[in-house]
Structures are given as structure tokens and as C-alpha cells.
Amino acid sequence: MGTVERSGDDHTSEMESAEEEEVVGSGELAQHLLKSGVTRNEMIAAITNRLHAEAMASLPPNVRRRIRALRTLQKEFVDIEAKFYSEVHALECKYEKLYKPLYEKRALIVNGTYEPNDDECLNPWRDDTEEEELARAVQNAAITEGEEKKDDKAIEPPMDPNVKGIPDFWYNIFRNVSMLSEMMQEHDEPILKCLQDIKVQMHEDPISFTLEFYFAPNEYFTNTVLTKEYLMKCKPDEESPLEFEGPEIYSCKGCEINWNAGKNVTVKTIKKKQKHKSRGSVRTVTKSVQADSFFNFFNPPTLPEDPNSTVASDVQALLTADFEIGHYIRERVVSRAVLLYTGEGLEDDDDDDYEEEEDSYSDEDSGTEEVSDVED
Template sequence: MADPEKGTPTVPTVEEEMSDEEVDEVDEEEGAGERKELVDKLMKDPQVLAALQTKLRRFLGTPSGYISNHTSPAFNSSLPVAVKRRIKALKKLQLQYCELEAEFYKEVHALEVKYDKMHQSLYEKRRQVVNSEYEPNDEECDFSSDNEDEEDKSLSKDMEEKAKIDEKEESKVHDFDENTKGIPEFWLTIFKNVDLLAEMVQEYDEPIMKHLTDIQLKFHDQPMGFTLEFHFNENEHFTNKVLTKYYEMKCVPDKEDPFGFEGPEIFKCKGCTIDWKKGKNVTVKTIKKKQKHKSRGAVRTITKTVQNDSFFNFFNPPPVPEDPDEDLDEDTQALLTADFEIGHYIRERIIPRAVLFYTGEALDDEDFEEEEGEEGEEGDDEEEDDPDYDPAKDKTAKDQQPAECKQQ
């Protein structure tokens, strides 16, 4: 109705002219308007948007529940029978696709084997150059991007900084000059450049790794797989000339999870026996432990041999059960997963591109660690903003930390 004096519509009182339903409708409209205004304000707040995006990410890839697995009650109840039949038909087609994909990867493996035979001559020439069995001529050394001008160097500035060693320290470690033959410590340098491999190599492993002359790759067809061969020249630690690591792969969809197939995967590996010379086995260490007799109180010292961290444990992986249905404990599964990753990395990247890992050019950005103490670090800002922060006390506390805490 309209106010006769002002000529504008007015909202009648609840008691006189509005029913309960009309009152609810007005309240709902007013509430919706307030909510819209509040949402508009919130959506303009960057912090609210960031929090909302974080929440939404948790649901990415989460099934809605409408189209769910055919074994779930939701699937059986939410779709008509005819639609469910068609979805089953599509899944059967998808299974056929997975089987064709497996055949595709088998042919890819056969192609790898074919080209590997061509690669072998290049790998052999590389081995000869590294081990001073062959001196490349001027034509073979004419590589255009490899000149001495600073701006034309193939290594980036960051890589140069990572690879740079103080000249004085380098002279103590290396004794290289123009008369040096081959490329000394070629493979050891590669292992030390790559974080994934550097973590495996202990300080006492390095004198042995200096004798590593080549890493070769051998493909297998039946069963699908490959062998890594680590060739060593004569050394004072073991008598083996070659240490091997065998990897077996499967390239068929899993019966329990056929749609999870993503190509060939390593599922088994086997090392070799290292014939260590007496007292030279770096994979074990001897510890002494004191034992006290419960009743007499007498103390005795016993000697115990335990496993020692070493790269050469790589050739003694945990055994894989023959029964595929037998479950592995978490620790063993973690060890095998890491082993498979390392074997695959050496096969796919290290062997084909060895010289680029030696120079540092093949290193990924994640291989470089950020230097501590850079400007803008969150921890430093918090300390400086704290009115009770005392740098002298903080330094004293850090100095009193155990050694293992400082290394973390």
C-alpha cells in the first residue's frame, strides 16, 4: 500500500495486513540481500580468497558421489539400469585400451633395445676417452659452444658457483695438470654432483669410487628388464672387476587395479656378491658393547658386526618375495621404492648424459640448495619483529645445541 501523505509504498505491520508466509518471505529477501553484501565484501579480501582456494584444492579429484564405483550403493541407486550398463561397456573399452597401451610400451622397449645397440659404440668411445685409452683428435674436440669466453660458456652462472671449489683446496685434493691422462674421477664427480646419488656415497666410499671406470647398461627382453654393470679397475678393496644390479620389469595391467596401469614398472631387483679383501669391507662396521651380569655384577665387552652406511649396499637390496600376494613391511617397501628410483635414474639419465652431469649442465633446478640467511626469510623476520628477541641469547642457545640438531 502507499502512504497518502508521501505517496510512497510502505511495509504494512505484521499484525494488521501480513500473513505469516508473507513475513517469512520478507525476512528471507532481507537476509539474502545481507548475505550477498557480506559475500561481496569477503570475496574482495585476498586472505579470504587464499583460504578458499586452499579448501577447494582438498576436493580436487574427489568423486562427487553421483558417478561412483559400480560396486558402491550410491552407483546402484543413483543411476538407471540402462545407464549403468553403458558405463560398464565403456569400462570394458577402457580395459581394452590399457591392454593396447601395454603392447605399445612393449614395442617401445623393443625400440630402445634396437637403438641401444647403436648407442654402444658411442658409450665405448666415451669409456676410452675417460680412461685415457683414446686421445680425441682436433676434429673430435671441435665443439662450437665449448669456448673459453666467459659469455659463451655452456655452464650457467649458478652451475659455475655450485661446481666452483677454492683453488687452494682443489690443489690439495687433485693433482691435475696438462699431463693428466683421461678424465680422472669422472664417475665419482657425477655421483657427487647429483643429490640423489651423493646421499649414498660416504667419505670412505670415495677412494673406491675413484676406481670406477664405466657404468654400462644391458637390456633384457624376456623377462623385460635391464642390468647395470659397474666396471672397476684393480683396487685394494675387492677383487671383482664388475659389480652388477639386475632389474626386472612388468608391463601388464594389474588384475586388481587394471586402470592404474601407467606403463612398465620395476618390481624386482637383484644385486651381486662383492668379494671384499680382508678388512676392507666398508658395508659393515665392528662395535664394542659392554654387558653387565644381572646377579654377579661382572662386566664383559663383546664385539658385534653391524651394517654400515655405504654406496655398496646398493648391490645388496632386500629380497622380494616370489609370491606376489605376500605383503612387504613398510621399511622394506620404502627401501625397494628408493632402490627402483635410483636404478631407473641411472638408466634413463646418468648413463645417456654422463658428461652433462659431470659438468653440471644436466642438473635440475631442484638439485641446487638455497643458501641460508638470505633476505626475506620468514624466520628472520619473526625474530626481528619480536620485542623480546635477544640476538646474543639466541646465538648462545644455538651454540649449545647438540651436533645432530645443528646439522638438520
């Protein structure tokens, strides 16, 4: 056995020696990468990988050989894991059919088509006493204020207790969830107030899911449903199988929005002055450019058909963010909508955003006070 191991080690040593000769020092690698124009993150990743390779090269040959054996075992583990995730997706498709009637009933309640009975409104696991007391206090305060300022015509009328459904349900979810509120612009708000429901359709072959956004008739576009489809892969990459970490979104496809004339919030018009090179005359040119809007979500960047082609870093960053948003809407927004509406299901990130705004506001106040002191 010892002789066999040494023979293998000698062969390995020759191979590793050739590899070691190709190892470039980290400083030289950094200079090379800077000249090649890669991004900072890509450069850090390349240097980190080289440092790991140098650390491996410093190990004894027989240890490196055993590590390769562990990589082989890891590949077998990854193959089993990929099968596990494929079966999980099949289960998700199965259980989606069980969730469907619940989501449909939620939509009926939200949009005022169905009024739940008393039994359906019971939440035995929670105490609603404080919530009801606060509601009464708010109502009483509004009545008192109305009596004190009954001659003031600017006072808003009290909320109608018979209001239909849950007004602005999805719009308020967008406001509460930081990931969505960051995408939402002021000109998007009246459209999102027309959003009636968001659904998820799961597909087994190919592995994918589609987000469906249902809108009430509105003055902005004629579509009643806007869709966004995400294609997923659930098998290790042939060139780097050990990097597999579960199902991965690799592509997405939006839909065409049929905007009414003058109502496209994803486009804005700008004016530029151009000067003629020889005559020196100046003319004003009107140009349409993309405007910030949530509805750009339905027009994602297109990926090249060739999977081996290089994607520009800025496009890749946009797609990565898009995939995260699509996954979040599927996993959190649709399934936990009421908790995001009430704030009970907001994650720490959303709470932190409010704290940061308060801190920032305090800093501005203190800065203003300091200036006032100086002026005094």
C-alpha cells in the first residue's frame, strides 16, 4: 500500500509542480487585473482564489491528493442535494393547489366582494383588546377635533365604517416593505392603488414560476394583468459543480404594458441643446429616456442566448437585484401579505430603515441648531 501511495504521490507531485509554476504572485495578479479593466469585486474574488490556490499548493502532495478525493465525495453530495431540491420544487407545485382557494378568498375580502362572518374574524391566538381600544381612542379624538373645529371646512370627514374591502391593501404593502418602496416612485402610487392582487403560478417543467399582478381598470394602461416569469435551474454547473447552492434563477421575462397615450410613467422627455460644428447655430432636441419607476420591473435586461457569452457587469448587477426581488415577492409578499400590511411580518431590514430615517432627521436638526447658535 505504501508503494502505491508513493507512486501516486510522485505522479501528483509532477502535476502540482506544473501548476505551481503557473501561480502568479498576488501583487502581479492585481496589476494584471487592473490593466484588464475588471471590476473591484471581480478583482478581489480573483485574488482570493489565487491565495487559496497558493495555500493548497503549499500542502504536502499526499494531502493534496486526499483533498481531491474529498472533492469527489462533495460532488456526489451535490448530486443528491440537487435531486432533493428538485423534489422540493415538485412539492411546492403540489401544495400551491392547496393554497390557491385561500389566496382567492383573501382577494375577495380585500376587494370587498366577500364579507367574512364573525367566526372567520376570530383570532383566538391573539388578544385584540389593545387594538380595539386604540381604534376607539382614534375615533373619539377625531370626533372631539371635529367638534372643536366644526366651522373649519378643511377638516376631512370621518372614515366610513362601511368602507368596501381593505382600501389600498397592496399599495400599503409596497410602502411598508423597503425592497418594494425603494422601487416605487411618486408617479407610480396612483397606479399601485389600483393593484387588486398578486398571484404566483408554479411550473414543474421547465422549473419556473410566474408572478401575476392584477389591476383594476385605470387611466394608465389597458392591461388587467401584468406578468413576470422567472426560469430556474436546479442542477450543478458542469464546469463548477461544487458551487451549487440550490435552485437558482438564471433568466426572467417580463411583459408588454399597453400604456395609454401620455400615461407611460417609465419614460420621460428631456430637452438638449445641440450646437452645429461649422455654422455655430443652436437647436433644441427633444429625447425620450427611461424614467425611474416600479413598472420597469416588467422590462428587465435581456440575456444573450449563448450561456457562455459574457454579460456586462452593470447588466448582471441589475439582473441579480431583479432575481432577488422576484424571489422575495414569491416567498414573502404573496404568502404573508396581511402581516406585511399590518407590519407584524416586516423583517429587521424594514424596521432598520425607519430607525435610520429618524437618526438622519435628528442629525439634521442638531446641525440646524448649531448654525443658529453661531448666528446668534
